[in-house]
Amino acid sequence: MLGRLFGASRYVWNWALARRSQAYQTDKIKLNWVSLSREFTALKAAPGTAWLGELPREPFSQVLRDQERAFGNFFAGRARYPRFRRRGSRVRVRFTLDQRREQVARGVDAERWAYVQLPGLGRVKLRRTEALEGRLRSVTLSRDGAGRYFAAITADGVELTEPPAARTHAVGIDVGLRTLVVMHDGEQARAIPAPKALSGKLARLRRYQRHQSRQWAAQMRAQGLDPAKPVPKGVRLGMSRRRLRTRARIARLHAGVADLRGDALQRASTGVVREAEVIALESLRVKALARSMGRRGFRRSVADASLGALRRQILYKGAWAGRQVVAVDPFYPSSKTCSNCAAVNTALKLEKHWVCLTCGAQHDRDVNAAKNLRAEGLRMLADLSPATAERAGSDAREVACAAEAAERATVHPLQRRPTMNREPAQRSAQAARPARTETRQALSQTARRRVRAGL
Ligand SMILES: [Zn+2]
Numbered sequence: 393m394l395g396r397l398f399g400a401s402r403y404v405w406n407w408a409l410a411r412r413s414q415a416y417q418t419d420k421i422k423l424n425w426v427s428l429s430r431e432f433t434a435l436k437a438a439p440g441t442a443w444l445g446e447l448p449r450e451p452f453s454q455v456l457r458d459q460e461r462a463f464g465n466f467f468a469g470r471a472r473y474p475r476f477r478r479r480g481s482r483v484r485v486r487f488t489l490d491q492r493r494e495q496v497a498r499g500v501d502a503e504r505w506a507y508v509q510l511p512g513l514g515r516v517k518l519r520r521t522e523a524l525e526g527r528l529r530s531v532t533l534s535r536d537g538a539g540r541y542f543a544a545i546t547a548d549g550v551e552l553t554e555p556p557a558a559r560t561h562a563v564g565i566d567v568g569l570r571t572l573v574v575m576h577d578g579e580q581a582r583a584i585p586a587p588k589a590l591s592g593k594l595a596r597l598r599r600y601q602r603h604q605s606r607q608w609a610a611q612m613r614a615q616g617l618d619p620a621k622p623v624p625k626g627v628r629l630g631m632s633r634r635r636l637r638t639r640a641r642i643a644r645l646h647a648g649v650a651d652l653r654g655d656a657l658q659r660a661s662t663g664v665v666r667e668a669e670v671i672a673l674e675s676l677r678v679k680a681l682a683r684s685m686g687r688r689g690f691r692r693s694v695a696d697a698s699l700g701a702l703r704r705q706i707l708y709k710g711a712w713a714g715r716q717v718v719a720v721d722p723f724y725p726s727s728k729t730c731s732n733c734a735a736v737n738t739a740l741k742l743e744k745h746w747v748c749l750t751c752g753a754q755h756d757r758d759v760n761a762a763k764n765l766r767a768e769g770l771r772m773l774a775d776l777s778p779a780t781a782e783r784a785g786s787d788a789r790e791v792a793c794a795a796e797a798a799e800r801a802t803v804h805p806l807q808r809r810p811t812m813n814r815e816p817a818q819r820s821a822q823a824a825r826p827a828r829t830e831t832r833q834a835l836s837q838t839a840r841r842r843v844r845a846g847l
Pocket of ligand 1: 730731732733734735748749750751752753
């Protein structure tokens, strides 16, 4: 039933999107969700699509509302034009929970299970990873590429937990691949290593990908096609049982790699936020992200993607804990500047260790960068006093953004900070998506570079 529901919600999303585009192109009218719901009712009565009527209707009105919001974001310039959902992409359906009667059996603390009663689906059993507190508002069920099912429950009226006290005043953090995070607190450095289990998974992934291409070529030959050429248009390749199995294995591994990576990033960002009152980090390098995926670009682009995810997490977790997060100017040469004498070593490439030609100081690349970022972040904060606030530009916005978020967090004290480091199901859609593409990019070229990249 859930499988049908996921498929149907994708169908309804794509149908509504097509209707909107069509109405705009032919009649220059913008359809809203009210008129779309009306059309949807007619669609359910139509002979070809009557199967929609057999499913619970709640998720479909949510889909239409979600799309309305997506268009709102697009028109406000906050997001791209909503896209069609492909088969095999992550799907989710949301149910609003009735406030008048209890739909969720929360289970006592000793139990690991909860039950939710959903219209049309009956009683769904959930493994609990959180205590279910407060007024439960909605349940979102989803299935990822590896066929795992998740439920995310929103609630309000949950007590806010006290943020932990910071250990030190300020840290600079450098994000990389060899070590996920290197922090410097002004006196000493601390490193958070990248997960070790990743390399084993990546090796296995490469093996399965070899199987896949062999099985794909075999299928081509079986259908009288040349495996060296692309599949001609209109031809559908058959799916053997072996190919299906390989595909499932690859999907599971992708999911496992994404989990490991996501979990490591969550732990790292939590660790960083616990550490200090002021957190200085590099700005996202927009240029580096736009750069093509050359051999050189690979390491940097993966690091940038991780940096992006970590940055987002540090920003919001920092806001919860009332920290100041400073993004240092992307053009500040944090790696190439000597933290001892401030000379810039323009000849520095990717060396792990280097010696300053001006003062002779010996540097670990990442520790030096973290040290510099800390100093630069503190300098920027001092500069951000009202008198000189104009010149800081985009960085000032960054600080303001964190501060504003912190304010919002205090305005609604009933929202509890979600527990960190839990199941991937708790990650929001926006957070999960970039992480996925990033892993894909990383995986397509992994093994050859694995050793060099230190994964
Ligand atoms: Zn120096």
